[in-house]
Amino acid sequence: MSSASTSVVLDALIGCDRTGRITVWNEAAASLFGYAEAEVLGKPYVVLMPSRFRPAHEQALQTRGMHPPKELLTGRRRWIGQRKDGGEFPFDMSIRWWMVAGGTCLVGSIAAVSDESTPEESSPDVSATHFDTTIAEAMPQLVWLTNAAGQFEYCNRRWYEYVGLTPADLELIGEKGIVPPDERAEWIQEWVQSLATGQPFERECHLRRADGEYRWFLNRSIPLRDARGRVRQWLGTSTDIHEWKLAQTLIAAQRDDLEALVMQRTHELRETVAALQAEAQAHENAQLTAQASERRLQSALDGARDFVWDYDCLTGEVYRSSGWSTMLGYDEAPFDSSIAHWMEIAHPEDQVIAHQAFRDFIAGKTEFHDAEYRLRDASGAWRWIASKGKIVARAADGAPLRAAGTSADITERKIAEAALETAREEAERASRAKSEFLENMSHELRTPLNSIIGFASVLRRNRSQNLGAGELTYLDRIHANGVALLRLIDDVLDAAKIEAGRMEITISTVLLDEMIRDLVAQCEAQARPGVRVIAELPSHPLYLRADALRLRQVLLNQLSNAIKFTETGSITVAVVCSDAREPLRIEVRDTGIGISPERAATIFDSFEQVDSGTARLYGGTGLGLAISRALCEQMGFTLTMSSEQGVGSTFTIGIGRPAAT
Numbered sequence: 129m130s131s132a133s134t135s136v137v138l139d140a141l142i143g144c145d146r147t148g149r150i151t152v153w154n155e156a157a158a159s160l161f162g163y164a165e166a167e168v169l170g171k172p173y174v175v176l177m178p179s180r181f182r183p184a185h186e187q188a189l190q191t192r193g194m195h196p197p198k199e200l201l202t203g204r205r206r207w208i209g210q211r212k213d214g215g216e217f218p219f220d221m222s223i224r225w226w227m228v229a230g231g232t233c234l235v236g237s238i239a240a241v242s243d244e245s246t247p248e249e250s251s252p253d254v255s256a257t258h259f260d261t262t263i264a265e266a267m268p269q270l271v272w273l274t275n276a277a278g279q280f281e282y283c284n285r286r287w288y289e290y291v292g293l294t295p296a297d298l299e300l301i302g303e304k305g306i307v308p309p310d311e312r313a314e315w316i317q318e319w320v321q322s323l324a325t326g327q328p329f330e331r332e333c334h335l336r337r338a339d340g341e342y343r344w345f346l347n348r349s350i351p352l353r354d355a356r357g358r359v360r361q362w363l364g365t366s367t368d369i370h371e372w373k374l375a376q377t378l379i380a381a382q383r384d385d386l387e388a389l390v391m392q393r394t395h396e397l398r399e400t401v402a403a404l405q406a407e408a409q410a411h412e413n414a415q416l417t418a419q420a421s422e423r424r425l426q427s428a429l430d431g432a433r434d435f436v437w438d439y440d441c442l443t444g445e446v447y448r449s450s451g452w453s454t455m456l457g458y459d460e461a462p463f464d465s466s467i468a469h470w471m472e473i474a475h476p477e478d479q480v481i482a483h484q485a486f487r488d489f490i491a492g493k494t495e496f497h498d499a500e501y502r503l504r505d506a507s508g509a510w511r512w513i514a515s516k517g518k519i520v521a522r523a524a525d526g527a528p529l530r531a532a533g534t535s536a537d538i539t540e541r542k543i544a545e546a547a548l549e550t551a552r553e554e555a556e557r558a559s560r561a562k563s564e565f566l567e568n569m570s571h572e573l574r575t576p577l578n579s580i581i582g583f584a585s586v587l588r589r590n591r592s593q594n595l596g597a598g599e600l601t602y603l604d605r606i607h608a609n610g611v612a613l614l615r616l617i618d619d620v621l622d623a624a625k626i627e628a629g630r631m632e633i634t635i636s637t638v639l640l641d642e643m644i645r646d647l648v649a650q651c652e653a654q655a656r657p658g659v660r661v662i663a664e665l666p667s668h669p670l671y672l673r674a675d676a677l678r679l680r681q682v683l684l685n686q687l688s689n690a691i692k693f694t695e696t697g698s699i700t701v702a703v704v705c706s707d708a709r710e711p712l713r714i715e716v717r718d719t720g721i722g723i724s725p726e727r728a729a730t731i732f733d734s735f736e737q738v739d740s741g742t743a744r745l746y747g748g749t750g751l752g753l754a755i756s757r758a759l760c761e762q763m764g765f766t767l768t769m770s771s772e773q774g775v776g777s778t779f780t781i782g783i784g785r786p787a788a789t
């Protein structure tokens with residue numbers, strides 16, 4: 129606000145040369161500024177303005193001389209002048225280039241001077257009279273004033289200092305672009321909007337400082353209106369909020385960090401709570417499982433009528449579960465928990481052994497305790513107890529601290545075992561008696577039977593020629609049946625010996641090929657007409673360690689069976705050798721009736737024949753194969769069979785070991 133109350137002087141003219149020195153000064157100018165022409169001619173024009181504006185003008189003069197921007201030459205603009213008496217006053221001035229003697233000169237034409245006493249008349253920009261530059265200069269903010277069209281008319285010193293411009297640059301602000309390029313478009317849009325509507329302008333944005341740094345500012349601008357309410361000017365302030373903004377950004381970042389931290393902590397807390405809940409659940413489950421398992425164990429112990437014991441190796445104290453008193457029928461009360469009372473009721477025969485076994489166990493000599501002993505129950509009877517235990521805790525040096533285990537009443541089992549042993553002994557004794565009887569009987573039967581066969585043979589010779597054909601036939605039958613009976617008795621005798629474990633064999637070196645040739649020759653005549661009996665032998669002699677008599681018996685049994693069950697075809701006795709010419713197996717093959725798979729499994733059992741019809745049709749006792757297999761096994765051989773019904777059978781004696789010659 130001007131403090132002047134100067135009258136209006138129209139058409140004051142002030143001209144300057146290119147160095148800024150006053151060359152034109154008329155009456156009106158003298159009257160306006162209080163200087164006579166002589167006083168100002170040749171002086172720099174800055175003497176006509178307050179000293180605070182001078183440095184910027186002087187600097188501008190130095191850099192580019194009197195070359196005001198184009199905008200200054202196009203219209204009337206507001207200036208602040210200083211009269212000779214020091215008083216300041218605003219005035220409107222339009223600037224033009226004039227041709228004067230000596231060249232061009234810049235002439236300012238002052239058409240009107242503002243006067244606060246007559247605002248309406250002195251100037252159309254009456255609102256400007258309300259704007260006090262003194263206050264503006266004292267304000268800490270950047271203060272600026274524009275005309276109604278938004279063009280800068282005034283900026284305070286702080287503003288110039290901040291942006292690094294001079295008053296002469298005022299018109300260049302738009303070009304200099306103190307608002308960053310990326311914020312400029314929005315700034316202009318809002319500013320134009322305010323200019324168009326007259327609404328106050330407010331915007332936070334960066335403004336470039338003289339050193340090039342962009343700082344945050346809160347920019348506000350309000351319209352200054354004339355008496356008729358028309359906007360004449362815009363008064364703006366730019367408040368440096370850079371530190372506040374940075375603090376705000378920092379706070380926002382810290383808040384974001386804090387929120388992230390809180391979320392993370394919340395998440396961790398949730399996870400911890402979930403883990404704790406899971407752990408608690410697992411613990412509860414484990415407890416339930418343990419309780420269930422304890423109940424099951426107790427039920428099992430109750431069911432088994434066992435009891436559990438737990439022995440403290442250091443104090444000698446024993447804990448026993450309730451099954452202890454139930455098992456023996458004692459009340460718990462009279463018993464202490466020591467081993468001593470156990471000795472009192474232990475059977476005298478078991479005391480030492482069982483106690484020693486337990487002492488060895490708790491001394492760590494044995495890992496497990498396993499003992500059976502008798503204890504006297506409440507009724508005075510002896511009960512068998514089986515105790516099993518384990519060392520369950522040890523000291524650092526390995527010495528046993530605690531032992532635990534179970535004890536079961538095995539009296540019934542012991543009684544059953546004893547009964548079984550008695551029965552077995554009885555059976556063995558009976559079996560021995562039966563075998564002895566059979567042996568004796570066989571001997572008793574053989575003696576008269578040999579006589580019968582012998583005498584029948586003698587009579588069959590018919591030396592006296594006094595026997596007729598019919599009588600000779602009877603003698604043949606007596607002889608044949610006698611031989612069959614003798615074989616039966618021999619078989620029964622062998623079976624009895626085998627069963628009684630009294631069959632004795634004598635191993636010697638046997639010339640196998642010779643034995644087989646001999647047997648084949650002996651049996652050929654017994655084969656049905658047309659059935660060939662063949663020996664398949666290698667050309668070299670075959671030796672075998674065996675009981676010659678019993679091996680012959682086995683081979684004869686197989687050959688006899690083959691002959692008996694073969695109507696057509698052939699019977700072969702073959703020896704299969706390894707490369708070393710050692711016999712590996714002897715096979716007796718026939719092309720007879722064969723054996724069904726169902727029956728093949730049982731033919732090696734005693735008294736087994738394929739069916740009762742076989743016995744009637746072919747005779748035999750069903751003992752031959754059982755005896756043969758037992759004899760083979762005693763000689764270290766095997767006897768196996770393969771057969772196909774209607775095709776034939778093969779009986780194999782597996783030697784499986786080299787012969788010693």
Ligand code: ADP
Pocket residue numbers: 685689690693718720721722723731736737738739742743747748749750751752753754777
């Ligand atoms: P058996 O003295 O009755 O012949 P074995 O023990 O020697 O007694 O034979 C038992 C049964 O095995 C015979 O009754 C017969 O049914 C059957 N068997 C043995 N060898 C043969 C064979 N080579 N062919 C067909 N069946 C046979």
